[in-house]
């Protein structure tokens with residue numbers, strides 16, 4: 403995976419400058435999401451504002467370096483001009499039991515689209531059907547989408563999406579892991595007369611070549627996330643090159659990372675889908691006041707007020723802070739290499 407430069411026309415800020423305004427936070431989640439119960443992030447404060455460096459702990463340095471590029475863009479460069487002053491946001495339902503769906507949805511103010519996690523390890527298709535049915539019951543008029551995080555093979559995906567099709571899914575996000583599988587699934591669904599569009603997420607944000615999805619006609623829609631793609635400008639360039647409709651989504655960020663997602667959503671020439679930027683509702687605590695959560699189903703690009711005096715209350719153990727500092731140093735070294743610029 404090639405690192406991207408946060409701002410090709412500017413020198414990379416040195417590590418000491420990045421660390422001068424850095425804080426590490428550990429934020430508990432209200433309920434398990436993608437197998438985690440707590441989200442750690444390093445926040446960087448630069449001349450343009452705040453940036454979030456929060457690659458998931460298992461990501462290697464090459465992948466994590468993109469997240470650093472995005473954080474540096476946010477804090478040292480700032481955002482491109484917006485073309486809209488608000489963006490629609492979807493509610494996100496983790497792989498919870500159907501009884502908990504009402505509680506999750508109640509947190510989302512006015513979201514007309516709901517994304518539901520499916521295919522969770524240890525669960526069955528029955529669990530997914532029950533969860534989606536519970537969402538439909540609580541939100542009879544909402545547009546529904548599901549996200550399998552690549553957990554199905556092509557046959558499992560065909561069966562699952564055939565069973566879910568009566569809910570008139572807006573799309574199924576990353577039903578299978580690889581691009582060829584997604585391409586095959588699209589053909590199989592069409593042959594079976596199952597009308598569920600396919601969205602590519604991991605096949606874009608974790609791919610060596612995010613354009614492969616379009617080349618192989620493996621998706622109808624792409625999901626774009628600022629941090630994994632290396633920044634708002636890098637994500638805008640990928641959307642332009644791929645040429646498919648884009649859905650902007652979060653990386654389970656604090657309000658600082660969400661602000662970057664809103665900047666991308668606000669700057670995209672076209673935005674036909676609600677954005678997966680409502681995930682601050684999944685966090686028990688946050689770093690900004692007010693939190694960047696949707697009101698009447700919308701988020702607006704605007705000033706973000708990070709609650710700096712409260713950040714030390716969210717600090718993890720000293721060894722975790724040291725781990726983040728070391729990770730930042732290694733990722734910075736990758737960005738500083740000539741091939742990273």
Ligand SMILES: O=C(O)CCC(=O)C1=CC=C[C@@H](O)[C@@H]1C(=O)O
Pocket residue numbers: 436492493494517549551603651652653654677678679680681
């Ligand atoms: O898209 C959304 O509604 C919320 C964001 C979201 O689902 C995700 C955020 C972070 C990590 C991922 O496992 C997950 C996703 O796969 O899209």
Ligand SMILES: [Mg+2]
Pocket residue numbers: 549551575576603604625
């Ligand atoms: Mg996804």
